[in-house]
Amino acid sequence: MRAALVASEPRAAADPGAIRIVRAPGRVNLIGEHTDYNLGLVLPAAIDLEIRIAFVPTDDRRVELVSSATGDRARFDLDAIGPRRRAWIDYVAGTAWALAEAGIALHGLRGILVSSLPTASGLSSSAALELAAAWALADSPGGNIPPLSLARICQRAENAYVGVNCGLMDQFASACGVTGDAVLLDCRSLEFRPVALPLATHSLVVIHTGSTRSLTTSQYNLRRAQCEAAAAALAAGNPAIESLRDVTPAMLPKVRALVGDAAFRRCRHVVSENARVVETIDALAAGDLDAVGRLWAASHASLRDDFEVVSPELDALVEIATTVPGVAAARMTGAGFGGCTINLVARDAVDALRDAVAAEYPTRTGLVPRVYAVDAVSGAGFLAD
Ligand code: GLA
Numbered sequence: 001m002r003a004a005l006v007a008s009e010p011r012a013a014a015d016p017g018a019i020r021i022v023r024a025p026g027r028v029n030l031i032g033e034h035t036d037y038n039l040g041l042v043l044p045a046a047i048d049l050e051i052r053i054a055f056v057p058t059d060d061r062r063v064e065l066v067s068s069a070t071g072d073r074a075r076f077d078l079d080a081i082g083p084r085r086r087a088w089i090d091y092v093a094g095t096a097w098a099l100a101e102a103g104i105a106l107h108g109l110r111g112i113l114v115s116s117l118p119t120a121s122g123l124s125s126s127a128a129l130e131l132a133a134a135w136a137l138a139d140s141p142g143g144n145i146p147p148l149s150l151a152r153i154c155q156r157a158e159n160a161y162v163g164v165n166c167g168l169m170d171q172f173a174s175a176c177g178v179t180g181d182a183v184l185l186d187c188r189s190l191e192f193r194p195v196a197l198p199l200a201t202h203s204l205v206v207i208h209t210g211s212t213r214s215l216t217t218s219q220y221n222l223r224r225a226q227c228e229a230a231a232a233a234l235a236a237g238n239p240a241i242e243s244l245r246d247v248t249p250a251m252l253p254k255v256r257a258l259v260g261d262a263a264f265r266r267c268r269h270v271v272s273e274n275a276r277v278v279e280t281i282d283a284l285a286a287g288d289l290d291a292v293g294r295l296w297a298a299s300h301a302s303l304r305d306d307f308e309v310v311s312p313e314l315d316a317l318v319e320i321a322t323t324v325p326g327v328a329a330a331r332m333t334g335a336g337f338g339g340c341t342i343n344l345v346a347r348d349a350v351d352a353l354r355d356a357v358a359a360e361y362p363t364r365t366g367l368v369p370r371v372y373a374v375d376a377v378s379g380a381g382f383l384a385d
Helices: 002-008 089-101 125-137 147-162 169-176 216-237 249-259 261-286 289-305 312-322 347-365
Strands: 020-029 044-058 062-067 073-077 108-115 181-186 192-196 202-208 327-333 340-346 370-374
Touching (some): 020 340, 044 370, 089 125, 125 169, 147 169, 192 261, 202 347, 216 249, 312 340, 340 347, 347 370
Antiparallel strands (some): 020 044, 181 192, 202 370
């Protein structure tokens, strides 16, 4: 019986030496929220919560993966990918579709997917799955193209196949992360560079609200549409405006009259957030963590009051963190509507933060938080890289 099973499997499966492992990290965004699709600035770090796929490449055109968390098995044919199924395999199938559209040669595989990244938590498990899939599916490593190009192909998978109109930040961070650093991306020029973090003295601590994010996709797509409508309205009177990146603080007073209050506040968030990214980088370079703390607090307030994506749970976590001595900076991270906060915390204060959150958050919200001290890691690739 066993012999018959083995005989029907692809030949490579019989050879343990053929097993390959790819990894792709999640990300935490330090600042620059909802700026990427407005062609602004973002400052994410790839983190050591990640997705791995162990697989054998095959010379058929079948992709078959098992999720180690659920035992769920999913498959598709590279020559007949079909429409999305509203399941995790969509991120893999969508990536295969986008890679093929970009002319990258692919192979079939049999594999298992393992993740330490909590899903639907604002830490980009979707982007990590796309990047891991891209590395696993491409015939030559990383499709033989620069990691930023791979990130753009994975973003296309999510926009055009999965149906989430996300910007480039998540796929960029998972593809281009740098060990020990955050990475600044200018989403218009696509230039990027590492930004040093004070990790000798401080930790990056991610805290999960434990709340679900059911409205994220619709609300996210709506925010993006509002921003694009505001930019289009402004462009009608000023052709130099191609996106909200082109709106300056000096233009803001006129914007309210042109686009109405809600769109004005979305614009004000984007304009002020881009400035805060630059100021945060300057403050980090100067070692001025008090200034970083003020900038992250202002970012959080702007996301709450102007962009309206902060849930009461995110607010509670930031409020609790800011009462703990040694927490230099705290804000929500990612799309919002639930998910996580990011905290920059003196290394000797991490336990006090854990204790404060465990003591206060469940009684305030009825939810169970999860606290992760994370490291900044390199972008996706083969495990041995
Ligand atoms: C999600 C999207 C990103 C970005 C953030 C908000 O993570 O995938 O492209 O827009 O939200 O900053």
